[in-house]
Amino acid sequence: MLKTIAELIAEAQSTVNGINAQEASMKCSELNGILIDVRETSESAQQEVKGAIPIPRGVLEMKMLNLYPDEKQAIFVHCASGVRACLAAEQLVRLGYENVWAITCKIDAVRAANHH
Template sequence: MAIRGTMAWVDSLRPQVPTLSAAELAGRLKSGDALTVIDIRELQERIDKGAIPNSHHVPRGMLEFWADPQMNYHRDYFVESGRYVVYCAGGGRSVLAALALMDMGYENVWHLDGGFGAWEKAGQPVEDAAATSRWQRKP
């Protein structure tokens, strides 16, 4: 059996996940829409590139554990009635993450089309995550 290409697989899953563009997300945040923005990139990506302002960093490998209210790892910003937008660097990992949250029972989940790269390209504000992190940028 041949190994399935990851991006082809992710692309086949995209129709199952509600999507917001960078402009749509920015508009919703500006209007005061109560969205919780989840950054699932690796910590070093967040430190090196910055983040969408006020987003929560949830490493992809910990998402299900932090989102599960029965786990000791649970984070209080994950609530059943919450509204979540998940993003990664380019919009692939966020499809998988959004599907995971939906499979867990979260009903209001979107992924950011094009990820952080699309957010940056659209000229949206970027928070300097390194400024408030105890972790350092590596040269």
């Protein structure tokens, strides 16, 4: 039986750590973490987030394993609305990363929290 997008997102949200943009900014600094922008390249170019590493969701697994081989690396994932971030965080956990958070806020909040 096929699942709806809402069901898929609900499942992902139940298995990943959700965090708001302000808390993510502070925790990322404390843990020497990385902020990953999983939006498409054109979206990232239109609304940059200071300090974010652009890795589109479509190539996330392949890029992350090469760029960040430490499973203990603190990773904070954001997108435009929190949906792709949640799905991407779920995939990173499936890959074996142990410290992953999905930023559940909209892009404006992420940009405001990372303006410094």
